């Protein structure tokens with residue numbers, strides 16, 4: 001086979017394997033058995049070995065992780081990654097909604113999202129390719145962990161959006177992966193991780209991406225940073241757009257027309273939280289309309305248009321602990 005034919009074959013295999021990966025890791029709806037995926041991956045690995053100059057950064061074969069880094073580079077967030085103010089009870093939520101409605105006669109709608117308890121990260125795409133991933137850090141300066149984030153199977157290495165965009169989300173470790181990892185660490189006399197959040201943060205701050213690649217990390221995207229794509233009216237539209245171009249968004253987000261609906265949503269998930277196979281520590285409530293968000297702006301460190309309702313202490317963790325020790 002000559003270079004030209006190899007290039008054609010590699011391009012077809014990349015396309016196919018990225019599609020299979022999207023179905024399995026993002027949509028949770030594989031269209032082929034794992035054996036078919038593995039067979040195609042072996043074909044790609046063999047071709048890339050025979051034609052190394054045809055390997056590209058967005059090849060699905062790169063998911064196993066590249067060479068270890070000496071250190072993490074610093075990354076400056078041109079759009080700061082804010083933190084959230086907290087609400088602990090119904091009155092706090094009603095106060096938040098009242099403040100949000102103060103400056104306008106328009107009705108305020110909200111979007112509620114599960115507050116994923118992981119590591120906040122930013123992903124930048126240029127001309128449809130994943131080019132940089134960073135931790136939140138102090139909100140202005142984070143660490144470049146691109147090589148580790150490339151190994152997170154639910155992070156697309158390429159998307160159907162040509163303009164430069166930056167999306168933000170929470171990388172996390174599902175409960176199953178957390179329990180298995182701690183079982184392995186105990187068997188190897190290593191210190192187990194205290195909780196899935198520490199396990200996710202610890203995995204993504206490894207200098208060797210091959211370690212991160214084995215940690216079965218996942219991600220839900222929930223916001224944007226730099227955004228040169230078309231303007232959208234609302235946060236809910238933006239979540240739908242992000243999903244359409246290939247990002248994994250949490251399926252449980254809901255648009256709520258009133259704070260009463262928000263409170264119902266929170267009560268529902270306070271109850272249903274143990275059924276989730278990942279850790280959440282609350283519910284994030286956001287004003288849906290982007291113009292209203294703009295008008296509300298920020299305090300020194302938090303947006304006035306969003307708040308985190310925190311669940312009471314971690315009874316779920318004790319359950320995890322019980323499972324571990326059982």
Ligand SMILES: NC(=O)c1c(N)nc(OC2CCCC2)nc1O[C@@H]1CCC[C@@H]1O
Pocket residue numbers: 081082083084113114115116117118120136170222223284303306
């Ligand atoms: N952890 C989450 O699931 C989550 C979310 N679903 N939505 C937001 O929106 C915020 C981000 C800045 C302004 C609104 N933040 C989240 O987590 C934040 C990131 C940094 C501190 C909190 O963990």
